[in-house]
Every structure is written in structure tokens, then in C-alpha cells.
Amino acid sequence: MEEVETDTGYTTFRDGVRSCLPTVLGYLGIGFSFGIVGINSHLNLFEITLMSAIVYGGSSQFVMCGLLLANTSITGIVMTVFLVNLRHLLMSMTASPHFREESLLSNISVGSLLTDESFAVFSTTVAQEKHFSLRWMEGLNVTAYLTWIVATFLGGLVGNFISNPEQFGLDFALTAMFVGLFLTQFEWELSKNMKKSIMVVATVVVSLYILLSFVSSSLAVIISALLGCLVGGLAYDK
Amino acid sequence: MISKSVLLLLIGSALVTWIPRITPFILGKMVKFPAIVTRFLQYLPLSILCALLLETVFNAKAGSLATPKWDVVIALIPTVITAVWLKDLMKTVVVGIAAMALVRLVI
The missing domain is CATH 1.20.5 (Single alpha-helices involved in coiled-coils or other helix-helix interfaces)
Incomplete structure (x- = not known):
């Protein structure tokens, strides 16, 4: 990728940091409320910070806290975390071809830090047909990662004084971030192929709603996203 | 520890x-992944972001129809308006959090 000319704003590590900034507030809100929830789930500050550093998966960490409080077995929790985070497999499959020319170690580092949000920022960049460098991607990923850990730690510090972060609306940072990320992506896809984008979104909406009655919500997300891909891919040439 | x-x-x-x-x-x-895989995965970002967003809106329980979380639905209104109007993720998140705090204060 080094040989290819990269676009201004997508070249250096610093550019990556800048591209991450719009999502930083979201990470702070969610990470902070996770820290509070973690402390109130009888984990200590070290444990929740370590969890954010090595699991690094927002929704799965909230699920872990809930299951810990419900006295679920370790095997049960680990299996649930696997299912909740399995969607990353699809995101990594989508993102990885863009890094084929980079070293194995760089590939592993990009994959290790891939999140819903960094994948969204990355995908919008791809949809805009911008050329980006590995350094840019690393700047994006590392900024998000560090923000997440710091936010968790800070939330953990005040966790003993606040038991319910929901009253401040902090948990809604997740939904609000998905609103912004989804609409940005949707806008680009609409401008490229309006009919197909609407078909894909309609498929996901309908199938997700139906699936939620039958399977766990993490499986429903994966299956409905695959159905969306199926419809988009089959309508390819029209 | x-x-x-x-x-x-x-x-x-x-x-x-x-x-x-x-x-x-x-x-x-x-x-190299087969071309067909890449062709279908091209729609993954749009599909999965849509699914992740909607997942946060519903209370799901196997065996019965999913019901919307009404506080989330109400807070979504100003959030979506901000996102469409200002196209600024940070402002969208601020408005969203404030809206949700207000909704929970009232409900």
C-alpha cells in the first residue's frame, strides 16, 4: 500500500488520530458507563481496566457483567462472549483484503483492534474511495483503544459513587454513535446505488425484527447482516 | 488484586x-478470498451497522415479538434529526445523551 498514493488526510498516524476524533466522545461515554457498571458488578478497578484492555469489545463487556451478577459459569460466559463478538469475523473478512500487501504482524495488529466503530470509519473511507495508509488505520485503531481503556478506568473511579449510569443517558452514547455511523454509510451507498441500498437496509430491518423472536440478538445481528449482503450481492448487476 | x-x-x-x-x-x-465473497461482503458495512443500530432499540425475548424500548425510541428522534441535519458524529452523541437523560428524568 506504500507504493500507492494516499489521499491527504489519510496518510499519517496523526491523520488516523484525527479520523478517530468524532467517535472519541462515544467511546468515552460508553467506556465510562462500562466502568461504572463493572464496579457495581463487584469487579475491581484493575479487573475492569484489564478487561477493556484484553477483551476490548463494548457490548460483550456489559454482557459479561450481567452474567457475572447472575452467577453464570465461566464456560457459559465465555461462550456468550464468543457469540456476541463473532460479528467481528465478518468485519475482519471485509477489511482484511485492503491490507494484503502489509506484513503479517501489521495485519494481526489491525485485526486485533478492529471494532464496530473503527470498522465503520474505515468502511466510510472505502465508500468514499479514499486511498489510505496502514499508518492511518493504526492511528485510528490505537486512538480508539486507548480512549476505551482510559474511559473504563475513569468510570471505575467514580463507580462507587454512582450506581446507575443510565440516569445520565450515558448508555445511549452507543445507539447515538450507531445512528451517526449508519447514516453516514447509508448516505454514501445511496449516492452510489439508491435502489439497492434501500433493498439491503429493508432486508436487514425486516429480517432482524423477525429473527429477534427466534434467536439471541447477537445471532440475529449476524444472520440479518448476511441476508443484507445476500440481497445486495444478488442484485449486483442491476 | x-x-x-x-x-x-x-x-x-x-x-x-x-x-x-x-x-x-x-x-x-x-x-485471496474468492471474488464472490468480496462481492457479497461489499454490503456488510451498511447491513451490519443497520443491524447493530436496530438491535439497541428492541427488547428481544425468544418466543415472542420484539418490543421497542420506548425511551430509546423517543431519544432517537432528536438524535436522528441532529445526525441528518448537522452530519456531525460528536454533536449527534452529545444531543443523544442529553435527550436520553431528559427522557429518563421525565419517565
Whole structure:
């Protein structure tokens, strides 16, 4: 990728940091409320910070806290975390071809830090047909990662004084971030192929709603996203 | 500082999260994915962001129809308006959090 000319704003590590900034507030809100929830789930500050550093998966960490409080077995929790985070497999499959020319170690580092949000920022960049460098991607990923850990730690510090972060609306940072990320992506896809984008979104909406009655919500997300891909891919040439 | 069972839990959870994340990146170095896979995955960003967003809106219970979380639905209104109007993720998140705090204060 080094040989290819990269676009201004997508070249250096610093550019990556800048591209991450719009999502930083979201990470702070969610990470902070996770820290509070973690402390109130009888984990200590070290444990929740370590969890954010090595699991690094927002929704799965909230699920872990809930299951810990419900006295679920370790095997049960680990299996649930696997299912909740399995969607990353699809995101990594989508993102990885863009890094084929980079070293194995760089590939592993990009994959290790891939999140819903960094994948969204990355995908919008791809949809805009911008050329980006590995350094840019690393700047994006590392900024998000560090923000997440710091936010968790800070939330953990005040966790003993606040038991319910929901009253401040902090948990809604997740939904609000998905609103912004989804609409940005949707806008680009609409401008490229309006009919197909609407078909894909309609498929996901309908199938997700139906699936939620039958399977766990993490499986429903994966299956409905695959159905969306199926419809988009089959309508390819029209 | 850390109990043995929590440490075990964290390591297990970290591994089952990490492996699916990096496997495609390792495989992608060795083989090129078939064109058909790439063709379908082209729609993954749009599909999965849509699914993730909607997932946060519903209370799901197997065996019965999903019901909307009404506080989320109400807070979504100013959030979506802000997102469409200002096209600024940070402002969208601020408005969203404020709206939700207000909704929970009232309800």
C-alpha cells in the first residue's frame, strides 16, 4: 500500500488520530458507563481496566457483567462472549483484503483492534474511495483503544459513587454513535446505488425484527447482516 | 488484586474475541478470498451497522415479538434529526445523551 498514493488526510498516524476524533466522545461515554457498571458488578478497578484492555469489545463487556451478577459459569460466559463478538469475523473478512500487501504482524495488529466503530470509519473511507495508509488505520485503531481503556478506568473511579449510569443517558452514547455511523454509510451507498441500498437496509430491518423472536440478538445481528449482503450481492448487476 | 476465576474468565473471553478478529487477516495474507465473497461482503458495512443500530432499540425475548424500548425510541428522534441535519458524529452523541437523560428524568 506504500507504493500507492494516499489521499491527504489519510496518510499519517496523526491523520488516523484525527479520523478517530468524532467517535472519541462515544467511546468515552460508553467506556465510562462500562466502568461504572463493572464496579457495581463487584469487579475491581484493575479487573475492569484489564478487561477493556484484553477483551476490548463494548457490548460483550456489559454482557459479561450481567452474567457475572447472575452467577453464570465461566464456560457459559465465555461462550456468550464468543457469540456476541463473532460479528467481528465478518468485519475482519471485509477489511482484511485492503491490507494484503502489509506484513503479517501489521495485519494481526489491525485485526486485533478492529471494532464496530473503527470498522465503520474505515468502511466510510472505502465508500468514499479514499486511498489510505496502514499508518492511518493504526492511528485510528490505537486512538480508539486507548480512549476505551482510559474511559473504563475513569468510570471505575467514580463507580462507587454512582450506581446507575443510565440516569445520565450515558448508555445511549452507543445507539447515538450507531445512528451517526449508519447514516453516514447509508448516505454514501445511496449516492452510489439508491435502489439497492434501500433493498439491503429493508432486508436487514425486516429480517432482524423477525429473527429477534427466534434467536439471541447477537445471532440475529449476524444472520440479518448476511441476508443484507445476500440481497445486495444478488442484485449486483442491476 | 485479581481473583483467579476472574483472570480465567478474562483470558478465555479475550481469546474467543481475538481469534475471530485476526483469523481473516492471517488467512487473507495466505490466500485471496474468492471474488464472490468480496462481492457479497461489499454490503456488510451498511447491513451490519443497520443491524447493530436496530438491535439497541428492541427488547428481544425468544418466543415472542420484539418490543421497542420506548425511551430509546423517543431519544432517537432528536438524535436522528441532529445526525441528518448537522452530519456531525460528536454533536449527534452529545444531543443523544442529553435527550436520553431528559427522557429518563421525565419517565
